[in-house]
Amino acid sequence: MNSASLVFSTHHKTIGRQYLWLSLASVLCGMALSTLLRLHASWPETAIPFLAGVENSAQGYAAVRLLHGSLMVFFVLTAAPQFGFGNFLLPLQIGAREMAFPTLNFASLWLTVSSLVGMTASFFLPPSAGLNVWLASAGIFSLAALFSALNFSTTTIEMRAKGMTLPRMPVTVWAWFLNAILSMLIFSVLLAGTSALLSDRLLGSNFFSAGSFLAHQPQNLVRQASLPVLWQRLFWYFAQAQVYVAMLPCFGIITHLLATFARKPVWRERLQVLALCGVGLMGFWVWGHHMFATGMNPYAPLAFSVLAASLGVPAAVLLAGWLGTLWDGRVQFTTSMLFAIGFISLFIAGGLSGIFLARHDLATAAVSEDFVIGHFHLVMGVAATFAILAALFFWFPKLFGCRMNETLGKVHFWLTFAGVYCIFMPMHWLGLLTQSNLLGGGQRAALASAGASIRTMVTVATIWTVAAQSLFVINFFGSLVRRKKTEENNPWRASTLEWSVASPVPDDNFGVEELIVYRGAYEFAANGGDFTPQHLSPGLLVQKAD
Amino acid sequence: MPGTTAGHDIELIVEKVADDGGGILPPSNGARGGDEGKRPPKRRPSPRRYYTGIALGIVSVLMFFMALASAYLVRRGSPDWVPVRVPGLMWFNTAVLLVSSGTLEMARKRLGLLDVAGFRRLWAVTTILGVAFLIGQVVAWRQLVGEGIYLASNPASSFFYIFTGAHALHLLGGVGALLYVARRNFERAQVTRVVAAEVTSYYWHFMDGLWLFLLVLLYLGK
Numbered sequence: 181m182n183s184a185s186l187v188f189s190t191h192h193k194t195i196g197r198q199y200l201w202l203s204l205a206s207v208l209c210g211m212a213l214s215t216l217l218r219l220h221a222s223w224p225e226t227a228i229p230f231l232a233g234v235e236n237s238a239q240g241y242a243a244v245r246l247l248h249g250s251l252m253v254f255f256v257l258t259a260a261p262q263f264g265f266g267n268f269l270l271p272l273q274i275g276a277r278e279m280a281f282p283t284l285n286f287a288s289l290w291l292t293v294s295s296l297v298g299m300t301a302s303f304f305l306p307p308s309a310g311l312n313v314w315l316a317s318a319g320i321f322s323l324a325a326l327f328s329a330l331n332f333s334t335t336t337i338e339m340r341a342k343g344m345t346l347p348r349m350p351v352t353v354w355a356w357f358l359n360a361i362l363s364m365l366i367f368s369v370l371l372a373g374t375s376a377l378l379s380d381r382l383l384g385s386n387f388f389s390a391g392s393f394l395a396h397q398p399q400n401l402v403r404q405a406s407l408p409v410l411w412q413r414l415f416w417y418f419a420q421a422q423v424y425v426a427m428l429p430c431f432g433i434i435t436h437l438l439a440t441f442a443r444k445p446v447w448r449e450r451l452q453v454l455a456l457c458g459v460g461l462m463g464f465w466v467w468g469h470h471m472f473a474t475g476m477n478p479y480a481p482l483a484f485s486v487l488a489a490s491l492g493v494p495a496a497v498l499l500a501g502w503l504g505t506l507w508d509g510r511v512q513f514t515t516s517m518l519f520a521i522g523f524i525s526l527f528i529a530g531g532l533s534g535i536f537l538a539r540h541d542l543a544t545a546a547v548s549e550d551f552v553i554g555h556f557h558l559v560m561g562v563a564a565t566f567a568i569l570a571a572l573f574f575w576f577p578k579l580f581g582c583r584m585n586e587t588l589g590k591v592h593f594w595l596t597f598a599g600v601y602c603i604f605m606p607m608h609w610l611g612l613l614t615q616s617n618l619l620g621g622g623q624r625a626a627l628a629s630a631g632a633s634i635r636t637m638v639t640v641a642t643i644w645t646v647a648a649q650s651l652f653v654i655n656f657f658g659s660l661v662r663r664k665k666t667e668e669n670n671p672w673r674a675s676t677l678e679w680s681v682a683s684p685v686p687d688d689n690f691g692v693e694e695l696i697v698y699r700g701a702y703e704f705a706a707n708g709g710d711f712t713p714q715h716l717s718p719g720l721l722v723q724k725a726d
Numbered sequence: 727m728p729g730t731t732a733g734h735d736i737e738l739i740v741e742k743v744a745d746d747g748g749g750i751l752p753p754s755n756g757a758r759g760g761d762e763g764k765r766p767p768k769r770r771p772s773p774r775r776y777y778t779g780i781a782l783g784i785v786s787v788l789m790f791f792m793a794l795a796s797a798y799l800v801r802r803g804s805p806d807w808v809p810v811r812v813p814g815l816m817w818f819n820t821a822v823l824l825v826s827s828g829t830l831e832m833a834r835k836r837l838g839l840l841d842v843a844g845f846r847r848l849w850a851v852t853t854i855l856g857v858a859f860l861i862g863q864v865v866a867w868r869q870l871v872g873e874g875i876y877l878a879s880n881p882a883s884s885f886f887y888i889f890t891g892a893h894a895l896h897l898l899g900g901v902g903a904l905l906y907v908a909r910r911n912f913e914r915a916q917v918t919r920v921v922a923a924e925v926t927s928y929y930w931h932f933m934d935g936l937w938l939f940l941l942v943l944l945y946l947g948k
Binding site for chain 1: 785794797
């Protein structure tokens, strides 16, 4: 296979890997930008070589922030769990040889690539043109997400192997499927919004004329209604719906990994799947609420309250399911499992701070930018990244035919785990400290100095965490270069279909034999063995037991 | 040549009925032996995915227009709203589009009767009617422009142009599909002409219905 046919392939595994490479490049850039932001926040006077022009103006600072956000939200959190792992694994886990529409999948990948190029380029353009390019790129990304969603849902409905009934589908497949349905409904709305907004800006139409848009913004924002503020608001408008799109597949991945490494079936599997449906429904409902009821204003306190309150129920069910799966399990602390458990920890911590944000009376008192940033980075940013890393360590043998180093992986996990808590927990405190103007003068001065030292601590922790990622980069590329071939097809003793074939997966997935699925995805400690693969026929099972 | 193609189609209709590809099969009861694995490996993928795909695609397109429609209804109350009268020509265009749906169904009926030449003729008529509708829409826009109603005039005109424009764009995709079915060599395709024509017809009728909805919305909403 020559390099051109590798790059321009319509095969689902190649496309899945390409999405993962795209995400890796984006996450490294995004992390570099966040370091830059922290350095600037702690030492605003210090000029950073090469970037003096960028970060020393308010607009430049906002632009760097948004590039960080755009890269991370669109091309890491949305792309990796759904498009990356989903494209690679969905056909494998349902026993298919290809996605339903390979050409559409190909179009979707290259639309995503062009959207990445566009969004990155928009930050090097003058603000007005930059915003147009950014919006057009968001529209292109929506189109890519729509194509992809169409492909995922059709594949799940129509391409399953014989015997792969709905209850037998792995939870990961459920998550990708539900997320595709959700994406199809919300990204078309997003596309309509971006098209209308772009038409306003380029053709002078009057869908969201600036006057009515600004009238819906809080007063303090209208006063300084400069472009960066508008950029931020628009970013939030998109990010709100994106949260669910990013999190749903992560929930599926975590549920899957916990069962595998606790050597137990998923606790109340059907309830878990229902909870995933719940998250999807709420995600759509909240999005609809923003669009239909409050127009373009994402800050309506009521919407926020309803959002947080309604999302609590399925989130609690999922959490109970994870803990129930771990309970009394024979837990294997592999690197992948550590990241999965780390995900739960971050999800709980972030969820707790979310309660403060849900109560809008408390929110107005306690919430400042730092608090919000701390909250959503814990839940969405870091937790989702942990899920991605857990998945990468787990499926690395299938993706690339070799395993990552476990020891290095564990060191990387602990350094990162400690690091992210040292970054985002103090951020919550900083958020609360900004309310110190309610106090007397002496106390306020003491708090201000405490605030400065906390800020420095956050920056140091950021550098620490970013530096720790070099271990990951070394591990990742080191494993690829060494290519120590894994001997076994199924090193984790997992039960789903992708582990029934060689590592890396052959080009035609399952070869010439027709695959038949005989049982559910999580039969651990059943039938007298450690695990029972989905494809193992009952006849062979009896032989094995004998 | 047309005759052979039709025979090919018929063969695959049978395959469609006795579909063995998709996932909605009863769970195997486990009593089957290992003989199952010796089936011929290269089976043609089930055509059902095209039906599912177009159904989901239609839902997605519908959401796009519903989002705009809800924004239209919300925005209608604003003080700068100046209603736009639907040009008379658009009613004529509507009739053209409705007739095209009829000819498309007649074409499919011809295909069912193995009359490929008749199918091609009626399919071409459908395509021409579709293009005529699009040209008619462009002329109607020019009439509006002649009356001084531009995209940027006021919110009502913005919505008028985006609704009709987005629909025209989607219909253009439909015309592309019609041309694809007309020109495609189905001898070597993964999909049969019958399936391709049916899937295209779903989209075309949906575009027809969507246009009626938009017309009513624009007419009553003014």
